[in-house]
Amino acid sequence: MTTFIRQIFGFAGCFLLLSHLCAYVLRRYKERAFYRWTVIALPLFLLVLPVGVFTVAEYMRGIVGELSMITLFIMGAVLWHRLGGKRLIDSNSLRFLQIAVITGGILLYPMTLGVTMMDPYRFGYLRGVAPLLMILIALGAWGIKRRAAAFVIILTLLLFHLRIMESTNLWDYCLDPFLFLYFCVSLLFTKYIL
Amino acid sequence: MVSVLLALIVSVHQFMIHPVSPAFVCPSPFELQTHRERRPVYVEGFIHQEGITPSVHASTLTSLTNGNVLAAWYGGSREGAVDVVIYGAEYNSAGKTWGAVRKIIDPEKTGKETGRFVQRLGNPVLCSDDQGGVGLFYVSISAGGWSYSSINFIRSCDGGTTWAPARRLVTSPVLNLGTLVKSAPLRFSDGSIGLPVYAEFIGKFGELLRVNRLGRVLDKRRISSGKRSIQPAVVPLGKKKAVALFRNCGEEEDRRILRTASYDGGESWCALSQLNLPSPDAAVALLPIGGKKLLLAFNNSSRGRYNLSLAISEDGGNQWRIIRVIENGSERERFSYPFLIEASDGLFHLTYTWNRRRIKHVYFNRAWIEEQIR
Numbered sequence: 278m279t280t281f282i283r284q285i286f287g288f289a290g291c292f293l294l295l296s297h298l299c300a301y302v303l304r305r306y307k308e309r310a311f312y313r314w315t316v317i318a319l320p321l322f323l324l325v326l327p328v329g330v331f332t333v334a335e336y337m338r339g340i341v342g343e344l345s346m347i348t349l350f351i352m353g354a355v356l357w358h359r360l361g362g363k364r365l366i367d368s369n370s371l372r373f374l375q376i377a378v379i380t381g382g383i384l385l386y387p388m389t390l391g392v393t394m395m396d397p398y399r400f401g402y403l404r405g406v407a408p409l410l411m412i413l414i415a416l417g418a419w420g421i422k423r424r425a426a427a428f429v430i431i432l433t434l435l436l437f438h439l440r441i442m443e444s445t446n447l448w449d450y451c452l453d454p455f456l457f458l459y460f461c462v463s464l465l466f467t468k469y470i471l
Numbered sequence: 472m473v474s475v476l477l478a479l480i481v482s483v484h485q486f487m488i489h490p491v492s493p494a495f496v497c498p499s500p501f502e503l504q505t506h507r508e509r510r511p512v513y514v515e516g517f518i519h520q521e522g523i524t525p526s527v528h529a530s531t532l533t534s535l536t537n538g539n540v541l542a543a544w545y546g547g548s549r550e551g552a553v554d555v556v557i558y559g560a561e562y563n564s565a566g567k568t569w570g571a572v573r574k575i576i577d578p579e580k581t582g583k584e585t586g587r588f589v590q591r592l593g594n595p596v597l598c599s600d601d602q603g604g605v606g607l608f609y610v611s612i613s614a615g616g617w618s619y620s621s622i623n624f625i626r627s628c629d630g631g632t633t634w635a636p637a638r639r640l641v642t643s644p645v646l647n648l649g650t651l652v653k654s655a656p657l658r659f660s661d662g663s664i665g666l667p668v669y670a671e672f673i674g675k676f677g678e679l680l681r682v683n684r685l686g687r688v689l690d691k692r693r694i695s696s697g698k699r700s701i702q703p704a705v706v707p708l709g710k711k712k713a714v715a716l717f718r719n720c721g722e723e724e725d726r727r728i729l730r731t732a733s734y735d736g737g738e739s740w741c742a743l744s745q746l747n748l749p750s751p752d753a754a755v756a757l758l759p760i761g762g763k764k765l766l767l768a769f770n771n772s773s774r775g776r777y778n779l780s781l782a783i784s785e786d787g788g789n790q791w792r793i794i795r796v797i798e799n800g801s802e803r804e805r806f807s808y809p810f811l812i813e814a815s816d817g818l819f820h821l822t823y824t825w826n827r828r829r830i831k832h833v834y835f836n837r838a839w840i841e842e843q844i845r
Contacts, residue, residue, distance in 0.1 A: 284586045331588045339588030339613035342646040391674025396693040444641035
């Protein structure tokens, strides 16, 4: 059962990526009735489409890997909003998450390449220390009224404790290179994100 | 606020139960069953006939609970080809014969079981766990070269006849790319497995993963840094002391085998030092044989892999003495990727790639080693 749930979360990233691509391509038809169903159904159809031995979803997952929980939450919330739903994560909370992810990425990625003996990725295996730090960040977000950000962080932490992803490292629940690069680019080139 | 409190409770609970880093399990000479034969024994042979696959490489061994030895290696049209499959064979310790070669896993099965496209397979490493199970860690690639590798794991409860579905180990935050295995694992006192791995994605350095018997990563320690130390062979010399030797893949002209040591259970490692042994950018195999004695199989040449030798150290891996030249061919020949174990009956088994065509098997006993030292 756990393996099945892990696979679902693994494929969720591929589905959300394709859905956003569909939503972007079909953005002129946003008001049309077929828009919503196409943005949901077309990616699902594409993902289960077999190409040789593997499905499109398996090819995508082979290349993209696992997206972090925070990426899934953000992509899910934005897709929901694009399909006419309520905005689940306000822009202030997104900005908070953006700063947190960029800070984490700057600390994490250069040193994981083996420049020094220090490996911040190991910190994510220490099950007590890293989650407590996450809670402090969530409390900080709650304190400055970034409640959606706090909720996303706490939900990520709870899913980490449930070992819902393949990874056993908290860093992999919080950020991935795609989210880090996207947030960096959006910080540099646009005033507003998403 | 309820969710914050819930997360706080869970995290504090996990913090309280988080164990102290476990000690290494170091088999003392008294725990090892001594091979009954007191006269020196040294026998050479091959695991399989030539031609099963055009190319073979990267053999690995583990001792089974029934006293036999299981071997695995990869074979296909060439290294890195899409038809590469991991094969295995069982050595009957009583009859001194190898059983039939059988396929263990291929890229398609790995891909289907891990839910992702897998194009090619690479180095396998076998290990036995404290529950009598056999694990196989192996490298896979979805796209690109070895720098884009990941590690997978399968486990068998019947000595390698059948295997549970594959799972992928997540070992790197950069799309889980660039981690490979080559060398023999070691054991920790809590039953977890210490798996020496190395990174080849931008940096080239060694790490020690701590993995449970089901293949879940529990911890990771970096044992070197930079761009020249790969394929660490890590062995314990005590509860808290371990030594690691590396393949030197640096740019320098006169490459030497690299060494480091840990005195705190692998938490921290000394700076790399160079041994007085050449490293022609080739893998080494290391085995503790009691006390501070270590046995090393390596390519004893500055360039090329035509010479494969056994060396012994009696001071924890600082000073080495060649005790036997196993192979010394022409410069075009290649005898590489040695793997050493001591089986449960006390016999030492060495396998290596013989000219990429066959996996060669050599076994010897402690009396033979002592004779070579004298």
